[in-house]
Amino acid sequence: MTSKNKSSLANTLKLSSAIIISLAFLQGCTDGGPNNSPVNELPDNGGGNNYSGPPPATDDVQRFQTHFWNNVLDKCGNCHNEGGQSPTFARQDDVNLAYAEANTVADLNSPVDSRLVAKVGGGHNCWLSSNQACADTMTSYISNWAGDTASATTEIVLTDPPTLSDPGATKTFPDDPALFQSTVYPLLEQYCAGCHADSASTPISPFFASSDINTAYSAAKSKINLDTPADSRFVVRLRSEFHNCWDDCTSDSNEMEAAIQSFSDSIQVEELDAEAVHSKALTLLDGIPASSGGRYEADAIATWQFKAGSGSTAFDTSGVEPALELTLNGEFNWVGGWGINLNGGSARGSTANSSKLHDLIKATNEYTIEGWIAPANVTQEGPARIVTYSGGSNTRNFTLGQTLYNYNFLNRSTNSDANGQPALSTADADERLQATLQHIVVTYDPVNGRRIYVNGEYTGDVDGVEPGTLNDWNDTYVLVLGAETDNNDKWSGVIKFLSIHNRALNQEQITQNFEAGVGERFYLLFNVSEVIDPNDTDPGVNDAYIVFEVAQWDSYSYLFNAPFFISLDDSYTPNNIPLIGMSIGINGKEATVGQAYRNIDMALDSANYNADSGQPVSTLGTVIALEKGSSSDEFFLTFEQLADQTNVRIEAEPLPLPTPPDANPVSPDIGVRTFEEIYATLSQITGVSMNNANVRNVYLTVKQQLPTKEDIESFLSSHQMGITQMAIEYCSALMDDTSLRSSTFPSFDFNGTVGSAYDSAGRDALIDPLLSRVMGTGLATQPVTADVKTELNALIDRLTSCAGSCEAGRTVKVAKATCAAAAGSAITLVQ
Template identity: 55%
Template sequence: MTRLAPALLLSVLALTGCKTGDSTESLPNTGTPSNAGNYNGPPPATDDVQNFKLAVWDNLVSTDRCGGCHSTGGQSPMFVHADDINVAYAQANTVVNLDDPGRSLLVAKVAGGHNCWLSSDQACADTITSYIEAWSGNSAGSVKRIELKAPAIKDPGATKSFPDSSSDFKTLIYDPLLVPFCGECHVEGIQTPYIASENVTTAYNEAQSRINLENPALSRLVERLRYDFHNCWDDDCAMSADIMEMAIEDFANELDTDPVDPDLVTSKALTLLGDGLVANAGGRYEDNAIALYEFKAGTGYTAFDTSGVEPALHLNLTGNVEWVGGWGIAIGGAYEDEQTGATVPNGKAQGGTSASRKLHNLLSASGEFSIEAWIVPGNTTQEDARIITYSGSSTARNVTLSQFQQNYEVLLRSSTADQNTAFSTADGDNRLQASLQHVVVNYTPSQGRRIYINGEYTGDMDPEDAGLLNEWDDSFALVMGNETDGNSLWEGTLRMVAIHSRALTESQIKANFDVGVGQKYYLLFSVSDLVDIPESFIVFEVSQFDSYSYLFSAPFFISLVDSQEPSGIPVKGMRIGINGKEAVVGQAYANLDMTLDDDEYRPGVGQPLSRLGTIVALEKGPEADEFFLTFENLNGHDHVRTEPALPAEPTPSNGPETPHIGIKTFDEINASMSRMTGVSVTHPDVAETFATVRQQLPSVETLGGFLASQQMAITQMAIQYCDAMVNDTTLRGSFFPDFDFTESANTAFDTDGRTSVITPLLDNFVGDNLSTQPTDVDVTDELNNLMDRLTTCTGSCDADRTATVVKASCAAVLGSAVTVVQ
């Protein structure tokens, strides 16, 4: 790990707030930089200086961003120097990391709350990262190697965590310090974080991520006073910082630690956010991303566009939209608020028409695009549900990605495609699943629309010729989870969305899928004291999977000392511990039994332990949950595990008798009706009806789950099959060889005529010698009663009544239990 040079440290310390004393930072406007591009100084000395100007300087020079302080005659570093772009370039190089833009000191400063022009520090940091990536050329997504660094070593159970009750926080920090000295700004409606909210629970939740229980001096609440001189209530900011630090120390001293069973063989302990090493170090292709949503804010009513392409196309969250842990938003339907009684409308995330215009300008100019998203559909029964749309109404659009049951659909306005005609994944492929999926929609002038699921092309060919996008409307808005009118709800979770002005290649799509989604960390669990090898760790890749769990995967052993290698070290029965105890579920590595050896070990890379991943339940949150590993045997350190005896098997109680018969499922019903009538399942009218009612037909064979709605769907299928058969003169002639369809219904259904209809139905539809089938007499009586009613006409029956009576008789038998029950 490299050390910062003294001059660079001075630059970092100089990146402090412009205001001191009792002032506070306000949130400036969020639009395009007001004076971007207004430069009249010496020309850029090199192409790299010009790239810096276009990518970084133009976006940050505005006085409502960084130009108010770090410009000509202002604070050092003057990386937005207004009079000489070459000076600004030289200064900027002291606070950026072109090899890894996300680790730039400029980014870290803004992420810590310094002069962010948005309501989310993370959004500002991500946006500046995009600016630096555009300058460095790193946005093409070249995969960078992660430099593993040893974390602080601490024993399991020594970490304190925030209690559920906010009473001590209220007494020691909230009442004496936050309310009187932060209450003018850090409350709802003025400025985040809401650490002085009138609701102490809200303030407690907001303050936890800014309090370090292990080292109060490193708390953000302290550092803002001590180093940024932010809103000090004393003439001496150091004194204010000391008072805040002592209050946090008093609060921390009231908390207990979580003890660990001393008999366990354990690694050292880590927390995700405090000790984890960020693993997202590149690999994504985002060269042409013009709108990017990673949903990192986690709070508030805005999803920020952090692509760095101005104007920023931020989305306003309205209705039933909730933030999801591990980055994401969940969109749901309207509901009645139990506390207020008010109706919360369908959720959606919508951008303004003015900012959305950049999609029109850039995509219609390039003539191609990619829409990329990580999504989790709420179910597989939604129809015409808008996932992502750039549209003006439910019938006017430029492009839409939609869900229709288990299909993805793309609707597009072009010179050759109708904006309301969907291009869909194939019926029956069931591409859309109610699980996390990576979806990419490509459009190019040569190939038209293509859909990729989890890195793979679906194979569906666009039926329309590829055309131009010059007919796009620039007055539309980007919407996610709905239409502009709020009446085309899509229920599900969005984890990431990117819109690219160039279509991604198949290799780029695969690379973006392999990178995954959400913030990932490496957790380095120290085992040096157990294996007698210095700087030895078992490393996991860990992410917050959702609001309720963590994902642990790809564990490997490594020593950070390249000259050290393991030899014959047994590893058996590894388990994950959380907050002083082994996790109740998620122990996918409990059966691990292997040897660490130099034959399998590679210096600098390590030795893989397993390809498995596992889910561990979240308890206190990523800031507070403490993890460690336990072992049944590691290098001779044994823990004899005694599994509890299994309880005696209880005597089964006699439940209700299980029926001996069941119900055919949807595909079986369709196949049976086709075989009985001779009508192909591909018949256009039959196929259309089946696609419409398929979700309504039985999906399980359990008789007790049969519903009236399923009978209605079966009846529709029976009517369609019988209609198709009777309308086909060849099929009906084969099925009813002795019946005269040309005769009037008044006379056609005499005794012989009825026999000519009923007998074929009994022979072809009703089984023989089955204990549960109706008798031929019962079926005949029912059909005679039906024919009596249908042939009672005032005067002469209509000419088509004869065929109608046969169709109805056919459907009555085909749609009955004789076909459905098995």
């Protein structure tokens, strides 16, 4: 392969992301202390540690003092002070001199590339239990200092991968867990089930010692290295970390290694077909990091990126002190590619550190909650608490929640109650919330009130509450993810990113953050030079690649997205090169599912090629199953044809479809209306708006006990009770609205006594218009009108038996009951 001058020839893609950095090292120092820095709301000329030196000479020094210097004094000041180790960026005699020193180790244009970030990320004087969290926090300190100086868009330089190798023979986990069950599992079951089993008294994820062998096998795969059993996490934990040894750690680790070796020895090696047309192979870590840079975060006051991957702490890496660390408890697990999965668990901050949200948001009277989340399902209600800053089930400052397909946003202001009610919710018919990864943003400001954005788009749901101030917020409340503070109203799902800003982001900023994406991503450059030019006759082809953006999507899969072709030689242009039937390979074989690119039939040519950005191959993305783990899985590409080389795939004949089972001969011809249909139907019957406050509150309360399926065989008695409550509330709203009831029942005397109002003519004046609305007229199938009237008249007889002793207002009460009996009956329910 020809070499090239990367500074002049490397193609750069201006993408919202951060480039992998070459680490440069500072002089070492190992002293430091815990982070107890005060909240820095605004530049204050004071400085930390009772600073009494010369004031900041410029506005930039002032920003340096407020956002960086104050925060690193207790972390780096024991060494990097005046008279201490160079660089003296934490000196306390003169903040201007500290500023000059800090500029030698901080990159204000690209904070993530700063040498300070590299050092703490490598473990140098990290003040947290996670080196990654220290690196992210240091990046935020520098970003906050840089302000508008930091480039929102950084360049990604595509360079040759470190190695160029053909796909190798490799072992993969068999689908059947039987071999695992007979080799490794007995040790796990015997010695690890006390913690790593879902049935343990205090279950700890992952559950590789579960009594369910499929669950155990799935959880154990990422801890086993089939190619080098000694490197398996199970072995390392015993041999080097002395974790839960049951006898002697050395002998125990040897026993575990032998079990894994036995498991590995019984697995057949996967070898790629010799006729395959393939690219060179890469692991995920051979790629160029494409972290989620390019975000707007100038006003972020708390940020959680969930990069730790282990432990029980989610670190706030916003750089705004005090750091609002969250303690994870209950049923949770870390998600590969960054994130936490809450399934009955929660993440909680302390009252003291949560108070920074109160202080910094009240100062601006506006805020934003921004997250990348994936709800576990669309059946959660309560609303289930995704993020809440509250004091209990009935008091809060704010809550972002879920009710079925809806996002709910509660905010306490001077125009709401203490519970943040009434809530702003996305419209039922829009079904904005889906059980997939979504970018959700909610904003509040005193001009626009509350707004909701999903995947970068404003939902259009208008806040019915007049905007007020946040003066009534309480600073003793606690921030919780996944549950209410009393552990009720739990929410299940994955949170991959969360940030709280003390400004309301505008549409442009929200779009920018949505497009920046989330999670740990890489650009994988699959070299195809030898396929296109096997005889090495064209030097420009030596740097030819098909590039994917690849992310570990979750703990079980990878996302491959939007491939494009490019040469790192700016002088090269493709000339009508056929590209047909591309597939993704993993560990010596083509992946069995997720092959979204096999229908590609195109040519790489000069008309569609750009020297800077290459030529798009596809706009599609696909998911490939994880096998060994992100550090071990080896990827490559295969082709039916690329240039002059071909290996046409012959698909196997599909198995014949089995004989379908007999249809249920007694399947009912009728069904029932579902919850949202009942809600809308009762509104049409009564003329009462679905947004009536009392009706809406009852609906949200009983919705979970209304039918969710149209199958009549799934109907329960509890469903009928929910329908009855809805009908009563709708009919009460109808009868209490004098204008609406007069137009609906123009001939009925609502002011008369029960004796006069419910004579024969009066009953017809009430019942006939009611049945016209409930039943309709002239339908092919409907109840017999006379039978329904008989039932309603019998009800009226019982309710008016008090005769002359009836209390005041009895006439309207009987009308409500008659309306509810008709509207809440099978007439409304059955369809």
